[in-house]
Amino acid sequence: MALSLWTRLPILVFIAMAAMQPGSVAADEDPLQDFCVMGQQLHVNGFSCKDPAQVQASDFASSVLQNPGNTSNALGVAVTPANVLTFRGLNTQGISAARIDFAPNGLKAPHFHPRAAEILFLAQGTLLVGFVTSTPDNKLFAQTINAGELFIFPRGLVHFQLNVGDCKALAFSAFNSQNQGTSHVADALFASNPPINDAVLEKALQLSAEDVQRLRSLISKT
């Protein structure tokens, strides 16, 4: 039995509204043309487009992930991004990538991406990876993964990657945003510019004034 339009209308409106909920948009907005290679620095939501007549095949190719990053730093990790800022053809495509090199014991410290989920492919080595769900559960999902395996970090959740193997590790990640953004938890708290008021950190983390100074100085060195 076919439903009349008036019976179906509320259902259609409900479906349309559900589709418009911000939470149901899984990636950057859909492109309205085939491509929009990043042009001038004018920001709309993303970047303006290069004149299509000037676009070349090379605008859609990139070698930024070709070489290992320099892991000679306090955390023993190097992230090389292939996002819209380093690979202009990604503009409006809702996708980007990164290469992550780990020295032995190297750590990608707890951080989150405000605009994207991350799928990590481990090409070489062994990593302990994990993420924590939002409050109030704060549930940790952590796992050791080996070369050839994938792990997904949901959008906006704090996560980390630690090299627990005996040698270097190499991972490639993909993001469902042309510009996923990264916020490191320790940096946000102890290396902000200007610094967060001491009273906020002392109370929030139950630290002494000396602890706050010590953490600021330690975190600023990583």
Ligand SMILES: *[C@@H]1O[C@H](CO)[C@@H](O)[C@H](O)[C@H]1NC(C)=O
């Ligand atoms: C890697 O970084 C370290 C520390 O900044 C630096 O001394 C070294 O020259 C760099 N190595 C290469 C190959 O760039």
